[in-house]
Amino acid sequence: MRALTWQGARDVRVETVPDPALVAADDIILRVTATAICGSDLHIYRGKIPTMEDGDILGHEFMGIVEDAGPAVTRVKRGDRVVIPFVIACGQCFHCLLNEYAACETTNTGRGAILNAKMIKPPAALFGYSRMYGGVPGGQAELVRVPQANVGPLVVPDVLSDEQVLFLSDILPTGYQAVINAGVEPGSSLAIFGAGPVGLMAAACARMLGAETIFMVDENAHRLEFARKTYGIIPINFDQVDDPAGAIVEATAGRGVDATVEAVGFEAKGSVTETVMTNLKLEGSSGKAIRQAIAATRRGGTVSVPGVYAGFIHGFLFGDAFDKGLTFKMGQTHVQRFMPELLEAVGEGRLAPEVIISHRMKLADAAKGYEMFNAQDDDCRKVVLTP
Numbered sequence: 001m002r003a004l005t006w007q008g009a010r011d012v013r014v015e016t017v018p019d020p021a022l023v024a025a026d027d028i029i030l031r032v033t034a035t036a037i038c039g040s041d042l043h044i045y046r047g048k049i050p051t052m053e054d055g056d057i058l059g060h061e062f063m064g065i066v067e068d069a070g071p072a073v074t075r076v077k078r079g080d081r082v083v084i085p086f087v088i089a090c091g092q093c094f095h096c097l098l099n100e101y102a103a104c105e106t107t108n109t110g111r112g113a114i115l116n117a118k119m120i121k122p123p124a125a126l127f128g129y130s131r132m133y134g135g136v137p138g139g140q141a142e143l144v145r146v147p148q149a150n151v152g153p154l155v156v157p158d159v160l161s162d163e164q165v166l167f168l169s170d171i172l173p174t175g176y177q178a179v180i181n182a183g184v185e186p187g188s189s190l191a192i193f194g195a196g197p198v199g200l201m202a203a204a205c206a207r208m209l210g211a212e213t214i215f216m217v218d219e220n221a222h223r224l225e226f227a228r229k230t231y232g233i234i235p236i237n238f239d240q241v242d243d244p245a246g247a248i249v250e251a252t253a254g255r256g257v258d259a260t261v262e263a264v265g266f267e268a269k270g271s272v273t274e275t276v277m278t279n280l281k282l283e284g285s286s287g288k289a290i291r292q293a294i295a296a297t298r299r300g301g302t303v304s305v306p307g308v309y310a311g312f313i314h315g316f317l318f319g320d321a322f323d324k325g326l327t328f329k330m331g332q333t334h335v336q337r338f339m340p341e342l343l344e345a346v347g348e349g350r351l352a353p354e355v356i357i358s359h360r361m362k363l364a365d366a367a368k369g370y371e372m373f374n375a376q377d378d379d380c381r382k383v384v385l386t387p
Helices: 039-045 162-169 171-181 197-208 221-231 244-250 272-279 288-296 318-324 335-347 363-375
Strands: 002-008 011-016 028-037 061-069 081-084 143-146 189-193 213-218 234-237 257-262 297-305 327-330 359-362 383-386
Touching: 002 363, 011 363, 028 081, 028 162, 028 363, 039 363, 061 143, 061 162, 081 162, 162 171, 162 335, 171 197, 171 297, 171 335, 189 197, 189 288, 197 213, 197 221, 197 257, 213 221, 213 244, 221 234, 234 244, 244 288, 257 288, 288 297, 288 318, 297 318, 359 363, 363 383
Parallel strands: 189 213, 189 257, 213 234, 257 297, 297 327, 359 383
Antiparallel strands: 002 011, 028 061, 028 143, 028 383, 061 081
16 A cells, blocks of 8 residues: 655655554454644654654544454444544543543553653554554555554544544544633633644634634734634734733733633744753753743633643743642543544534645645645645545
């Protein structure tokens, strides 16, 4: 089959690789009909995620048709059209029974990202996201083996197109969990840092839940304008506003918003000091976005973090967070928990995640798609690939 493989920083190639085969009795083989490039994939593309190896198959947002199924598979059958969550969970461990699928204790044979707590079990395995997260081949390919097929795949109705349901695999549940964690309800005020796909999905979900005022902070004028027209956000371009949090506080009677969603993560453009410290491996993440989120949130408010972080950050402003009495909620998405209700919302027309798609390409052109998405060329918001 043809698949997109990682060959090093900023070097991804579509190559011919062996077809996947059933390994466990509850595996399926999926013929991919649509896959997407995620903002998290760009961390890998830029060489920021350790334990990647040459030839690893990328991609964790995908869907398709069940081509084959192991004898223990009962949830789906050959010929079913399904969307696959990016988190691989067993459904039976301590955390899965609490619907905390991203914390599954059994599917990840890697070490996880926590380096200084050896007794802590790693989180769930992820498709196409390094040996640290299980080394499971991803879905930017013609075929993919899907483990734990009685827990993950969700059958989708024929009346909905691939593009309408594809983002149930990751960014839609991620944006939804972010605003749920933020406590968004009718009348809420919210600030979203990052106008990438997750930030846009957070805005869509916040509107669905009744948020009254949504600020969005980013440097990309086109993405901010798209979000303003589509979701009615108040745009703040940090290339033009030195202190976005200060502008948000000023616009909210000096209090700040009820909650913030930090959808940027560890590659936020930080200070010169942070850049130097990151390059020297003295810290793993820039703290600029999280500092802004803390500053923009009112006393008693919530900071929700779907953005990916790695290792240490300095200047966390823990004292400010304590003084404000802030609540922090964060982590990988418990995708399986939210997929059914979000599928219903899409089917009823309350959510239209496909509107963020800006580019459609063939899988053969995936390397070009990565380059374009990384550079935000041609007003690129989201790239969907089809084999």
